[in-house]
Amino acid sequence: MIKNKFFIIFSIFLFQTFFTSIGSVEPDEILKNDAQELRARNISKNIRCMICQNQSIDESEAPLAKDLRILIRNKIRNGKTDKEIYVFLTDRYGDFILLKPSFKLNTFALWLLPVFFLLIGLYVIFRQNKLSK
Amino acid sequence: MKNYFLKIPFVFFSIILLIFFYLLIIERDPKEIPSALLNKKVQKFETKSLFNNQKFVSSQEFGESVVLVNFFATWCKPCRDEHKYIKKFSEEKNLKIIGINYKDSPEKAIEWLKEIGNPYSNVAIDRKGKIAIDWGVYGIPETFIVDSKSTIKFRYVGPITSKVYKKFNLLIKEIKND
Numbered sequence: 549m550i551k552n553k554f555f556i557i558f559s560i561f562l563f564q565t566f567f568t569s570i571g572s573v574e575p576d577e578i579l580k581n582d583a584q585e586l587r588a589r590n591i592s593k594n595i596r597c598m599i600c601q602n603q604s605i606d607e608s609e610a611p612l613a614k615d616l617r618i619l620i621r622n623k624i625r626n627g628k629t630d631k632e633i634y635v636f637l638t639d640r641y642g643d644f645i646l647l648k649p650s651f652k653l654n655t656f657a658l659w660l661l662p663v664f665f666l667l668i669g670l671y672v673i674f675r676q677n678k679l680s681k
Numbered sequence: 682m683k684n685y686f687l688k689i690p691f692v693f694f695s696i697i698l699l700i701f702f703y704l705l706i707i708e709r710d711p712k713e714i715p716s717a718l719l720n721k722k723v724q725k726f727e728t729k730s731l732f733n734n735q736k737f738v739s740s741q742e743f744g745e746s747v748v749l750v751n752f753f754a755t756w757c758k759p760c761r762d763e764h765k766y767i768k769k770f771s772e773e774k775n776l777k778i779i780g781i782n783y784k785d786s787p788e789k790a791i792e793w794l795k796e797i798g799n800p801y802s803n804v805a806i807d808r809k810g811k812i813a814i815d816w817g818v819y820g821i822p823e824t825f826i827v828d829s830k831s832t833i834k835f836r837y838v839g840p841i842t843s844k845v846y847k848k849f850n851l852l853i854k855e856i857k858n859d
Contacts, residue, residue, distance in 0.1 A: 598714070598819035598820075599819060599820060611784075611810075612810070612819055612820075615809070615810050615814060616814070619811075619814065638717065639717060640717060640718065640814060640815060640816070640817040641714075641717055641817050641819070642714070642715065642716070642717035642817070643717075644714050665693065668689060668690070668693065669690065672687070672689055672690055676687070
């Protein structure tokens with residue numbers, strides 16, 4: 549009985565994972581060249597939907613997300629590199645459009661502060677332990 | 682010595698709390714995303730004009746005076762709401778206003794402007810939303826202030842209200858005096 553329940557829950561989980569990974573790319577958007585399509589999907593997964601904000605344009609069904617997916621595919625078809633596409637988008641929408649912000653002078657604190665706080669925490673715990681002995 | 686080390690996390694926590702509190706009380710909209718195009722030149726583009734089947738050439742529209750650029754569509758309810766303020770800019774402030782008709786039917790747009798009044802000196806048709814992407818637009822209505830050197834000085838996302846109208850007037854005054 550428990551095994552059956554586990555099997556059902558596991559199947560639902562698998563089913564859900566499979567369908568959410570498909571994203572919102574519509575059939576007419578998909579490029580014929582598989583390697584180019586893969587590049588487009590990888591870029592789209594790192595571009596924030598400016599309307600939904602917590603989704604990538606690959607997952608979003610917003611019209612602007614679709615426009616950007618098509619734009620990325622057109623640029624790939626025209627021989628643009630990934631870097632050129634990212635530059636095109638950040639020039640217009642800023643670094644906010646990147647789901648994973650690049651390591652720059654103005655994002656320095658964003659990347660390093662968690663490590664800094666972790667080190668301070670570890671140091672305090674270490675010293676406390678030492679002093680209490 | 683023992684107490685000293687216990688104080689470090691407390692001090693850091695207090696600093697973070699103070700920063701959060703400061704961000705909470707200052708006047709800002711956390712949803713507002715600053716435009717990446719501020720202080721950059723307007724991109725050159727050509728498209729069809731909504732009027733008289735003419736061509737819209739951006740280089741002919743910018744560079745002489747302060748220009749207001751308003752992205753609008755007939756299907757956008759907030760665009761209708763803010764239209765009275767766009768008209769006010771044109772009628773009372775004598776400002777040059779360029780409209781960008783976003784993903785809309787030109788016929789509907791012409792009818793719409795006939796019905797509620799046309800404050801625009803020219804309207805560019807952006808049928809596929811490509812011009813909007815070049816301007817970093819993500820949700821219409823959006824309004825930009827472009828100075829007399831074709832530089833984007835301000836962007837506002839959302840419908841213009843009486844409060845925003847006042848803010849725009851102050852900014853336009855400042856930009857004109859620069």
